[in-house]
Each structure stands twice: as C-alpha cells, then as structure tokens.
Amino acid sequence: MKKVFFSNSGAEANECAIKAARQWGENKKGLHHATIVTLTDSFHGRTLTTLAATGQDHYHHQYLPLTPGFVYAETNNAADLESKVIANQCCAIMIEVIQGEGGVKSLTPEFISAVARIARENNLLVIVDEIQTGNGRTGKLYGYMNFDLQPDIVTTAKGLAGGLPLGATLLGERVKDVFTPGSHGSTFGGNPVCCAGALNVLSRIDDDLLRSVTEKSEWIIQQLKENSGVKSISGMGLMLGIDPVKPVAAVLKACAEKGVLVLSAKNKVRLLPPLTIEWDQLKKAIEILGDCLSV
Template identity: 60%
Template sequence: MDIKEKDSRYIANTYARFPITLKEGKGSLVYDDKGAQYIDLGTGIAVNTFGYCDSLWVAAVTNQLNALQHSSNLYYSEPCVRLAELLCERTGMEKVFFSNSGAEANECAIKVARKYAAEKKGSDCYKIVTLKNSFHGRTITTLAATGQDVFHKDFLPLTEGFIYCEANNSQQLRKIAETENIAAIMFECVQGEGGVLPLDQEFINTIFEISENYGILTIADEVQTGNGRTGELYSYMHYGVKPDIVSTAKGLAGGLPLGATMLGERVKDVLTPSSHGSTFGGNPVACAGALNILSRIDQKLLSQVREKSNYIIEKLSAAKGVKSVSGMGLMLGIETEKDASEVISQCQKQGVLVIKAKNKVRLLPALNIPFDLLEKAVNVIIDALE
C-alpha cells in the first residue's frame, strides 16, 4: 500500500486531503515525495509563521529539545515564563494560560468568562454572544461557540449558553445586550474559516461600547489572525480597542502546538489553583519556538507584511476572473468567477499551494516570504483564474 492507501486504511476519515504528500521544506518552498517543488501560500493553515524549517527557529527549538523536552506544570520552567512576559509586554495583557491548540485557548477563554460573570453577577449570568459564520474550534463547547449550524448537526446537544448575532449588525447586538443576561461577547476581527471577512470598525466600536455599558467581557479569538498575520501583532490592534481576553494558537510557535489565553486587568485573577490546567500546556520546546517567533515579529516585519498585502490586493483586484479580494495583511480571500477548488488544483499543478475558505481561495503565506517568490506565485494564481 502507498501512503495514500494506508492513510485511508488507518487514519480516521475526517480530512479531504489534496493529492500531494509533502516531505520537506525550507522557507516558503516545499517539496513532495516525488521531488516536485511548490511555493507555499498556505503555511499549514497559518501556522508556519516563518515558513518551513527556518534556521533561527530550528536552532531555538533544538537547543531547548537538547536541554529539557517537558517538565509538566508541577515545576517552574523558564521558557513559558519568558514567553508569558513577552506576550504581556507586547499586548498590555496581565497574565497568560498556556494550552496546545486554538480550541483549547478558546475553551479557557470561555471558562474564564463564565467564572468571572458567575462571581460578579451571579450563576445565571453565563451566556456568551458569538457571531454567525464564526469558527472557534471543534470541542463540544467551542463548536457551540461556532456560529455555523453545519458544524453542529451531528453532535447535539452542545454546551448551552451561546447566542449568535449577525456579524456587523450593531442593532441586533444592542437588542441582545438589552434583553439577555450576557457574560461575554466573543469575536474574530477577521472571520477566517467563515470566508476571510473583516468586521467593520463601527461594529467593533459597538461591541466595546456594550462591554463598557453592561460590564460584559470581550474575547478576541486571535487563533488565526494573531501573531503578525494581519499586519499588526494581533488583529484587534487595527481597531484601537483592548479586549479583556485574547486567545491565540496556530502561528504562535511557528509550527509546534501551542495555545495561549491572555487575560487582561479585569480577569487576570479569575483562574485559581486547580480551576484549570493542562499536562502539555506551556511545553518548553513549543515555548522556545514561540519566543523565537514572537521576538522576530517587530515593526519592520509588520510593515513588510502590510506592503506584501497591498501588492497582492492590487495585483489580484485587477486580475481577470476575480470578483473580490477580502481580508487583512497576509490573510486574504479571493472570490473567483471560476470554482475556487478548480483554481486551487490548477495552482497546485503549476507549483503553488493555496487553500480554501468557504467559496474563496485563501492565501496565508509565511510572513517573511521573499518578494520574488510571492510575485511568482501571484502570477501563477492570475493564470489559474482565467
């Protein structure tokens, strides 16, 4: 049996994989098992922040791997403390809880919001408003938070207490806040899996105005948008607001599993001994990787992300076969006249990897993708659109 046959024989059937077996990579180039080269604009779904096997990141991770691979949270450990300090310094948040994935980072955010609201307002204040078309993860509770029925249908009943508001509908959000007992509002500034759709400034303003007026917590899900992806360190920073809770994962450790739930002033002391925990959370190897990544996402890199973004938007908006381009920074969605899957498959044949979000072609290149590779890849996409 070859890899594809063994995959379908032994791996649970949850993924519709592309017909490519990736073997090795360096920077924004990746090679399959037959030696074919691809320019990667998907980065393992916004995970490989500096591409494949970036030398500085590999050195940081292997140094830690040679020193101590895991210690559990029964002992103090330097990499996770240094990472928490850096995250707090860069965001103005106060404390961090580490986990291993986006879903877990959101699960923690939800637990913090419920505990805070129960202590402040009583145990019947537990509802969380999330947005229609959002995506927050695949555990039973983060599925419940996800405002898309298509993900819910086989797993009912889900955790109760989520109310779904239409994105960018301030009037509906105000009505919910007036009539329901709300603990928190949770949102992605750019809905990623929902089709790369940024929220309006006016709607974000309404979320924070309601938060202020009703003492409702704000939770920014920065799992996909975080860690430089949108051209700011975290996407909420584009909007001039400061959430109470920020969850992130994906690109944080540059290719290793790590989730972080950052807690602001109002909620920094909500978690108490044994109220939450994780065996692997804050793993020293993942944290060493994240320290390397985060310390390199500086203003210079962020402005390069914005420049590359402007280049892609300009080129693709003017291309034949493009209906629209949405998103921010290096998180972009292209609405195409042709079926998106056809465009993706055509790009693969021409040596460029792009992925899908709803009916769009989604681009999530490495933040440091060299300009010549980006230019080459964009030209391949343009050819595939016709």
C-alpha cells in the same frame, strides 16, 4: 494584558477563555450570567464547546447536543448584537476581527466600536479570538490593534510557536485573577520546547517584519485587483480572501496542478502564506494564481 495561560491548541485557548468568562460572570454578576454571544460565520474550534461557540450550523448537527450557553448575533449588525445581549443573561461577547473560516470577512470598524460600547453598557467582557489573526498575520502583532478596541481576553495559537503546538489565553485587568490555583490546568501547556519556539517567533515579529507583511499584502492586492477573474478582495495583511469569477474549487485545482497550494473559505480563495515568504516565491505564486483566476 496581565496574565497568560498556556495550552496546546487554539481550541484549548478558547476553552480557557470561555471558562474564564463564565467564572467572571458568576463572580461579578451571579450564577446564571453565563451566556456568550458570538457571531454568525464565526469559527472558534472543534471541541464540543468551541463548536457550540462557532456560529455556523453546518459544523453542529452531527455532534448534538453541544455545550449550551451560546447565542449568535449577525456579523456586522450592531442592533442584532444589542438585542441578543439584552435578551440573555450574558457574561461576554466573543469575536474574530477577521473571520477566516467564515470567508475572510472583516468586521467593520463601526461594528467593532459597537461591540466595545455594548460590552461597556452591559458590563460584559470582550473576548477576541486571534488564533488566526494573531502573531503578525494582519500587519500588527494582534488583529485587534488595527481597531479602537481593548479586549479583556485574547486567545492565540497557530503561528505562535511556528508550527509547534502552543495555545495562549491572555487575560486583561478585569479577569486576571479569576483562576485560582487548581481551577484550570494543562499537563503539557507551557512546556519548554513549545515555549522556546514561541520565544523565537516573537523575537522575530518586529517592526520590519510587520512592515513587510503590509508591503506584501498591498503588492498582492495590486497584482490581483485588476484580474478579469477577481470580483473583490477582502482581509488584511497576509490573510486575504479572493472572490473569484470561476468556481473556487476549479481555481484551487488549477493552482495545485501548477504547484501552488491555496485554501478556500466559503466561496473565496484564501491566502495565508508564511509571513516570511521570500519575494521571489511570492511573485512566482501570485503569477500562477493570477493565471488560474483569470477568465
């Protein structure tokens, strides 16, 4: 990646990516090449435009009308993606490599290769939303690095500054010069306090930390996969989704009563522990989770 624009949240990082893609579309393909194809079950933020980018109806209906120019293709269905691209005047395809809010659902390597091919054949940008999957979460610096994919735009936030509000939109070779002075901006974006936080976080995401993320992930899967209350486990690194036999709300409640806070995503129990979680805490938490899941 060649340039970065700093903002204050994930949604703002995606807004910047969408503006960059539309500006690129207008420059390279003509005024109306503004449509962005996103995926069903995606989640891209809570502003009106990033809600429009989000391919889940239930996030939409209270807030209509949303920003136009988004079309949704079925996740992991390359034929559907290709037909949506061909039927619209597009500038980009936008994906998460693992859909967090959408149920910790991984894109298949075959589908990710198809995204790259369809973008190449139709002269489109690939935007990867790494707001949840970035900064070591999957065991690589960015989630896309687990696959054979070179995105044109990568967005990240969440863990980037360790809890301080910072979003980043990384622009690759094809889009690095789309913004000219004054065409995009932010008062607080790139402020020194949040950037100091990010410098510290990034200095600690080294090979040892990434290895420990993978090790902890494998250990968690090992502990839970034979549990009588677990149907399957999805995700990567320390972003895992457990499909429970019991209703997910019951598992969350039982865990909370025993001092372990876990999230849900659709029908899954979602685990997103700190990458630096100590082994003794992890062991305690997984023991409690295992008890609460089992039937």
